Structure formats: C-alpha cells, structure tokens
Amino acid sequence: MFDRLFLSHPRSVGETYSEHAAVAGKFGATMVVGGVACLIHALFPAIFPRTASDRVKRLYAQMVARQPAMAQRRPAFQEPEWQIEYEI
Incomplete structure (x- = not known):
C-alpha cells in the first residue's frame, strides 16, 4: 500500500519521491x-x-520538455479539439 500511494507514480516518471514532490x-x-x-x-x-x-x-x-515523446507532437492548442468555435 505504501509503495502504491507514495512511490509507484514517481518511479514511473523516473523520479524519487522528493524529486516528484518538488x-x-x-x-x-x-x-x-x-x-x-x-x-x-x-x-x-x-x-x-x-x-x-x-x-x-x-x-x-x-511538461512537454519533461516528456520526450510529446516533443514530437505539435502543441495541443493547435490540435482541432482545442480550437475555439467562436469568440466573444
């Protein structure tokens, strides 16, 4: 339980608990x-x-810099689902 709550996610992103907390x-x-x-x-x-x-x-x-796979993609705000349909 301790590992799942405190260590699993930081480890999955290549960080220690304290690095991830910071x-x-x-x-x-x-x-x-x-x-x-x-x-x-x-x-x-x-x-x-x-x-x-x-x-x-x-x-x-x-966030993009921290995730190398994201660097290959165009910015999210350029994706069609993020385009505004109207302006006020």
Whole structure:
C-alpha cells in the first residue's frame, strides 16, 4: 500500500519521491499564482492582463520538455479539439 500511494507514480516518471514532490509542488504553486492573478484580472481587467496565460504556456512548455515523446507532437492548442468555435 505504501509503495502504491507514495512511490509507484514517481518511479514511473523516473523520479524519487522528493524529486516528484518538488516538481509537483512547483507546478501547483505556479497554477495557484496564475489562478489568483486570473481572479484579480476578472475584477480589474487592467491588472495582470497576461499573467495567467503566460503561466499556462510556461507550464505547458515545461511538461512537454519533461516528456520526450510529446516533443514530437505539435502543441495541443493547435490540435482541432482545442480550437475555439467562436469568440466573444
């Protein structure tokens, strides 16, 4: 049970528990900061106009860099299922 809960996934991505905790923690903190910036931007559009989208792009680039098989693919935002059908 311990192995399944704490070690199996980090091992599957080639990391130790502490390495995985550091990477996941950094990703999570980046998402929280981007989310807070997005909420502030929702109330005050002139504040943080690009912060959330810049963080999402940075996280996506880091994830692609960590997964060599992903580097061969075109970016997800270019895939048809990610294309917006309309703009407001």
